[in-house]
Amino acid sequence: LFCSTTSRGSSMKAAVLIQRWYRRYMARLEMRRRYTWNIFQSIEYAGEQDQLQLSSFFTFMLDNFTQLNGNGPDLISQLLDPVVDPWLDRETCYNLIHVPESYTGPRLSFPLSVADTNALLSAFKDQQTLHARYVLQLLYETKKLLKQMPNIVHLSTSYYKEITICGDLHGRLDDLLLIFYKNGLPSAETPYVFNGDFVDRGKKSVEVVILLFAFLLLYPDYMHLNRGNHEDHIMNLRYGFTKEVMQKYKTHGREILQLFQDVFSLLPIATVIDGKILIVHGGISDQTDLDFLSSIERHKVSGINQLWPPGVRKNNFLHIHRQLSSFFVLVNTFICFTLEQIVDILWSDPKIQDGCSPNTFRGGGCYFGPDVTQRLLLQHGLQLLIRSHECKQEGYEFCHNGKVITIFSASNYYEEGSNRGAYVKLGRELVPRFYQYQVSRTTRKLTLTQRVRAAEGSALRALKEKLFSFYICTRLASGRVSVCEWALVLESVLRLDLPWRTLRPHLARLAPDGSLEYQSCFEDMGPGIPLPQVTPNLAETLFRYRTDIEIIFNIIDKDHSGLISIEEFRQTWRLFSAHLGVAIDDSAIDDLARSIDFNKDGSIDFTEFLEAFRVVHKLDSKDQQLHEKMDGEKRTG
Amino acid sequence: MAENSKSAEATVLNTKILKKLKGAFQAFDTKSDNTVDIKEIGTIFYSLGFFPTQADLQKFTSEVEDERSGYIHWDRFLPAMTKVLLEDKFPPIADELLLQAFEVLDIEKRGYLKPEELTNYMTKEGEPFTQEEMDEMLTAFTDEEKKHIYYKDVIPHLTLERKM
Numbered sequence: 042l043f044c045s046t047t048s049r050g051s052s053m054k055a056a057v058l059i060q061r062w063y064r065r066y067m068a069r070l071e072m073r074r075r076y077t078w079n080i081f082q083s084i085e086y087a088g089e090q091d092q093l094q095l096s097s098f099f100t101f102m103l104d105n106f107t108q109l110n111g112n113g114p115d116l117i118s119q120l121l122d123p124v125v126d127p128w129l130d131r132e133t134c135y136n137l138i139h140v141p142e143s144y145t146g147p148r149l150s151f152p153l154s155v156a157d158t159n160a161l162l163s164a165f166k167d168q169q170t171l172h173a174r175y176v177l178q179l180l181y182e183t184k185k186l187l188k189q190m191p192n193i194v195h196l197s198t199s200y201y202k203e204i205t206i207c208g209d210l211h212g213r214l215d216d217l218l219l220i221f222y223k224n225g226l227p228s229a230e231t232p233y234v235f236n237g238d239f240v241d242r243g244k245k246s247v248e249v250v251i252l253l254f255a256f257l258l259l260y261p262d263y264m265h266l267n268r269g270n271h272e273d274h275i276m277n278l279r280y281g282f283t284k285e286v287m288q289k290y291k292t293h294g295r296e297i298l299q300l301f302q303d304v305f306s307l308l309p310i311a312t313v314i315d316g317k318i319l320i321v322h323g324g325i326s327d328q329t330d331l332d333f334l335s336s337i338e339r340h341k342v343s344g345i346n347q348l349w350p351p352g353v354r355k356n357n358f359l360h361i362h363r364q365l366s367s368f369f370v371l372v373n374t375f376i377c378f379t380l381e382q383i384v385d386i387l388w389s390d391p392k393i394q395d396g397c398s399p400n401t402f403r404g405g406g407c408y409f410g411p412d413v414t415q416r417l418l419l420q421h422g423l424q425l426l427i428r429s430h431e432c433k434q435e436g437y438e439f440c441h442n443g444k445v446i447t448i449f450s451a452s453n454y455y456e457e458g459s460n461r462g463a464y465v466k467l468g469r470e471l472v473p474r475f476y477q478y479q480v481s482r483t484t485r486k487l488t489l490t491q492r493v494r495a496a497e498g499s500a501l502r503a504l505k506e507k508l509f510s511f512y513i514c515t516r517l518a519s520g521r522v523s524v525c526e527w528a529l530v531l532e533s534v535l536r537l538d539l540p541w542r543t544l545r546p547h548l549a550r551l552a553p554d555g556s557l558e559y560q561s562c563f564e565d566m567g568p569g570i571p572l573p574q575v576t577p578n579l580a581e582t583l584f585r586y587r588t589d590i591e592i593i594f595n596i597i598d599k600d601h602s603g604l605i606s607i608e609e610f611r612q613t614w615r616l617f618s619a620h621l622g623v624a625i626d627d628s629a630i631d632d633l634a635r636s637i638d639f640n641k642d643g644s645i646d647f648t649e650f651l652e653a654f655r656v657v658h659k660l661d662s663k664d665q666q667l668h669e670k671m672d673g674e675k676r677t678g
Numbered sequence: 679m680a681e682n683s684k685s686a687e688a689t690v691l692n693t694k695i696l697k698k699l700k701g702a703f704q705a706f707d708t709k710s711d712n713t714v715d716i717k718e719i720g721t722i723f724y725s726l727g728f729f730p731t732q733a734d735l736q737k738f739t740s741e742v743e744d745e746r747s748g749y750i751h752w753d754r755f756l757p758a759m760t761k762v763l764l765e766d767k768f769p770p771i772a773d774e775l776l777l778q779a780f781e782v783l784d785i786e787k788r789g790y791l792k793p794e795e796l797t798n799y800m801t802k803e804g805e806p807f808t809q810e811e812m813d814e815m816l817t818a819f820t821d822e823e824k825k826h827i828y829y830k831d832v833i834p835h836l837t838l839e840r841k842m
Contacts, residue, residue, distance in 0.1 A: 055779035057804035061729050062776055063815060066836045068724030075705040393711050393749075490818060 074493045076544075080500040081455040082432070135177035138293070149175045151182055153259045158226070161255055165214060165248045173293035176251065180300040183254045186261060187307035192339045193331065194265055194312045196234075198469045201263075206234045206320060207464045208429035208437075208448035209269065212243025212282070215480045216451055216462050217252065223478060224464065227256045227264045234312050236429045236448065237269020237322030237387070241280035243451070247289055254304075268308035269322040270387040270405075270430070274298070306340045310386050313423075317471060320427045324389030324445075325417055326407040327397035334382055390431060391440050391447075411441040418444060425473075427465065436463025436477045452479045456499040458492030501547050527557045604644035699759055702726055703752060712752040716743055719750065728768040732805045738762070773837040780829035790826035 140148065146169045147160035164171065171179075198204065205224055210217055225231040239253055240246035256264045270276065277283045277298075286301070287294040311334065312320040319331075388406025392398075395410040414426060426445045432454045438447045452462035461477045468474075524545060550558045702722050706714040714722070720735050730738070742754045762768065783799055784791055793816050800807045800815065807815070819832045 051782050052799065053803050055782040056799045057731070058771060058775060058779040059783075060800060060804050060807065061731065061771065062773075062836050063807075063811075064720070065724040065729060067811070067814070068721040071721045072702070072705060072725040079705065393713065 070490060070493050073497055077493070077496045077500040078434070078455070078459070080504055080544075081459070135174050135181060138172075138174035138177070140172050140174050144172055145169070146171055147175065148172075149179065149255075151178060151258075153255060155259070158252075158255050158259055161252060162218075162221075165245075165252065166218065170247075170289050171251055173290050173297065176247075176290070176297055177293065177300060179251060179254055179258070180297070180304055182258055184300065184304050184307060186258060187304060187309075190307075190309050191335065192310055192337065193335050194309045195316070196232075196265065196312060196314045198315055198467070198471070201232045202230065203466045203468045204232050204234060204314060205464055205466050206236060206427055206448060208236050208450040208462075209238035209432075210235070210243070210249050211238055211271070211451045211454070212240055212246030212249055212285070213451045213462075213480070214243075214245035214248045216478075217249055219462075219478055219480055220450065220464055223476065224466075227260055229260070229263055232260075232263040232265070234265045234267065234320055236320055236427070237267045237308075238271045238429065239266075239269070240282040241271045241277060243281075244285065246282045246285055250301075265312050266308055267312055267320060267322055268305065268310050268387065272305035272308055274302040274305070277301075303340075310334065310339055310383060314467065315471065317423055318425045318427060318467065319418075319421075319423050321386045322428060323385070323387045323406055323430045324391055324428050325409055325413060325426070326385035326389055327409070327413050327416070329382065329385055329417060331417075331421055334386070337382070339383065388430075391428075391445050393440075411444070414441045414444050424471070427473075432460055433463075434460045436461040437465065437475050446473060453481075456496040457481075459496050501544075504544070504548070524551075524555075524557050604646055606644060695760075695763060696756075698726065699756065703755060707752075713749040714755070716748055716750055723768065727770060728762070729771050730768040734768060773833065776833055776837065777830070780833070784829070789830065790821075790824075790828045792826060793820055796827055 147157065147164050149157045149160075149171075161171065196204065205220075207220060227233050233256075235253055239250045243249070253264075253266060257266060271280065271282075274283070282301075283298060286298055290297050310321065311331070314320070385406050388400060389409055390400060390406070391414070392408040392410055395412040397410065397413050398408050400406045400408050418424060418426065424444075426441075427448060428445065429448055429450075431447055431449065432451070433447055433449050436449055436452065439445070440447070446465065448463060448465050449460075450462045450464055452460060454460055458479075461479045463475050463477045465473045465475050527545075527549070545557070552558050702725050703714060705725075706718040706722065716739050719739050720730070720732075723730050723735065723738075738758065739750075742750050742758045780791070781787070783795070797812055797816070801809075801812055816827075819827050819835075821828055
């Protein structure tokens, strides 16, 4: 190949060859990065789908509580922690909370001054926690302020030079501090709009949201917050904010969470700049009506427990607002429409083709096409839609012919090096300018290879964890299954749209006969867990509801102590069986309650709770015995 | 008869390959609407084991792009790729040649290349690298201590057939 007449010719050929090989190498790396990205996204969205499915369970419970004997109605009201109207003032006795001398954190004084926000910034950089008394007071003041705000906030660049718009932060304090460092703190010269999803997933949601609210109180004219789909107490139960609050505030956590719930539901849902640029967290739908949205009472949508599955418009929200029950039909229709409108704003994603379809990926909101965007912008004389809600590798992305911008501000969202964060600035001419960044734990520059490898490892681990919990709930008799079956089962139960056959080599070994060794998947995951005896059908159903069970447990466990009482357990089991459509008599439940190994004071912890749902089922244990008998016969026969 | 067996053979070939093509395509179908960005075509080709030149890629792209939308739809991608496969248009390059290639550039036969030398070749000859590509290559393959590129060590990385 290289025996060319000129040495120049042969060096050129050599160069071309090396270049092609290198490009191929980089392409393969990019491929792996893509797969990894898909894994992360699938897991994330599947989780959110489960979340919205839980809401249908709640709706079912609401519909059917009268059919349950015993303390049905009380349990329901207990479970749902229902709508104490956030407009009303909860009793907040923050001034009765004593702050000890030994507390070295910030002592805020209201109304807040720059000294207070500076104190908060230093404290959080030093890993300090703000005392519960000040958190409560801050939230109380924030609530008062938000009540005065409209649903859609209108801003004008004639008062500012440039407005900075940031996307999802998800509890990433480092990213927020980096933005403030690069772009400046909120002030008259540097106004901000934060477009939702301040909490959940990241470990410093409390600090992030406290800072945002503090600046909001300090500069209500220069600091603007939109509600995101994670500013929702049901989402917080699932995605970590509730846990974080309870861990940091053991005594006053519940009170704090109640106030957060109120504050979240009072956040504005949209911001408009110069009547030309619309900023919402998720997106829009073909039903979005900005005038209608301006007029509704947004605080009535406290959380997605008021939802129903996409594509099904139910008219059964009688129980949610009892005071409206006398206007049943009319008001119900109105409420349904209101909820839909808000959900669309907080949950929708743009798509490439025209049209508007239900967002089955997320389980709520819509996929909206360029024509929907065009129509809405035209209708209201707007020129641009800025939204967040989706992680982008570069921190931002245009779509719909430049009419939609997605802005995402949590860098390394999935893994170190997975993506940049970004914010966008708009001046008077309303031309967007983007600023990207990436928080890094290491100062050394990582190569693409290293980053891909790290992200890949992380994704596979996350996937294995999913498989592991699936495995706990199901067990196939022989531990061997064909690759095809394995892929089918995973697709249907986990509902993760991933290339399972391609991923197989990383997840499980093949036996010499070509079948898949199920257990090989979990060899590096720790000591063997004894497997329960369940048949596939119940097991699948249980797995599907596993996270529901966890959330239900957390809801019943009012003080978040990790324990519930036997009586509460009995009620929940009855409810759950009713939902699954499984008949079960009281004596069986009592047997179960007695057979669980709980501690002396009659409490159950979550592991025992899950065990109960898994182990007992009269029919199933019979089936299992039958199967084992048949297997035995097969082997000997 | 011969016709039938030929088409049958082609069908069998297609089913296995089809899955592979579909997999590669779907990895870049971020909106799940059966389209991929044309910028990703090179990556898809390489991941399937082909070695097109930049010129080859441009030609392919212009033939299958959806009316200059910047996207390629699966329906046009598949037949074009099948053709590429059956005609073996971009055959792989043997990895032994890679070693020879480096040796040609290593005029003094030292066993390594200096970063400036490699940069000179890669950015000025053949189908030149962009600055970004060059930076990434140097970061990845330059020995930390000696600041040289020991190509014999680099080659296994480039040619490793990792399944994913």
